Amino acid sequence: MSFFQNSIDSLFEENVPSPLYLLPAELRNMICHEAIFEGAKNITISISETGKITLPTLMAVSKQIHSETYGYIVAALREPATIFEAKVRNYDTKPLLATIKRISQQTGIAQSELVARTQVRFVGAVDMGNLLVWIQGTIANPTATPIFPFEKMDTPSFSGESVFEGRLSLKSHIISYREFEQRKELQAWNRSAREFLTNLEEADLGVLGRPKGEHWRFESDAAVQVAVFNTFAQWHDIFLRKKTIQARVLGQRERKRVEDEHVYVASAMWQFGERLQMMAQRWTTQ
Structure with missing residues (x-):
């Protein structure tokens, strides 16, 4: 399953056509691009402390639009200027690492490149168990347990x-x-x-x-x-x-x-x- 797959997809099992599809394909593509990129060349993608990716709301309109806009997001991910803003709660890096790994596997982008483009913000309290696991992991294998920019x-x-x-x-x-x-x-x-x-x-x-x-x-x-x-x-x-x-x-x-x-x-x-x-x-x- 794609990392962009959203539980809201189940609402569109009947695949009800969207009014957006009454527009010519060229105009529809322009709208999709503008809605996702908001006029910018690159985008910032947010990752929650549970590893959930926040995507443009347009992707949740229907399965068909989700499928069409998927290509824009993947293309943006491959742009070096596209960055991730991630939260890490209680110094538990496992959800973020799992998400980065999935993105790497599904896009072919090296994990090291994704790590370098991920800016972390710490939330919650200091959990010494999580912090020691993270530090000991990066001492043993910094590639498998990286330190994200912050x-x-x-x-x-x-x-x-x-x-x-x-x-x-x-x-x-x-x-x-x-x-x-x-x-x-x-x-x-x-x-x-x-x-x-x-x-x-x-x-x-x-x-x-x-x-x-x-x-x-x-x-x-x-x-x-x-x-x-x-x-x-x-x-x-x-x-x-x-x-x-x-x-x-x-x-x-x-x-x-x-x-x-x-x-x-x-x-x-x-x-x-x-x-x-x-x-x-x-x-x-x-």
Whole structure:
């Protein structure tokens, strides 16, 4: 079944002729093209968080029109300038990946090209299970589990960072953690992690994403590890959506305080990564 197939097709099983078919074919084609492209050469196709594609309403008029306009959409998909705008809920990328795969199979367009033309917007909450599956998947096979384009960080000195890319990313710290684990150096990793969490607690930050708890030296290693990864994930998610800055009207002084706290967290994350990197460099020089 085509990925454009719509459940509304069942309404047209009798194939009732549309008044549109009273027009000459050339004029009908012009109307179809204008309705789909809205005067533009290329189109933007939306994909919901469930993987459903939003198509021009004209395609739902009848099965016959659906069939005729299908060719316009497929032609548009093959245009490099045509883009997708997709939502990913709770960092669950499975619906989007399944839709991209179907489009690739039915149009012959390479999945990598479709991924590059898909702009993602995250909705919902941070589901660490989904996020870890995504990150671990892209570490193991970036082609099968790709990172889609999305808005990057614009914090001073940390531009372009994200939860997936850069020195402040959760991905880089998962890779670092694995290296320490393989070398049986987790004691050193946990020691640095406790210092990182303690520094955030002592700063008494108001931004979300800070760890919960006060005496990290008494917590288990597992609790420390979970807190570090959660802190990185939550902070990136909050900054990406700018909830604490844009979701409510803040005065200039309050907005400056929130922005300063974001920079403070970013600096603490960067320093944590620097300490880990310095320890890892000693392994290569010994």
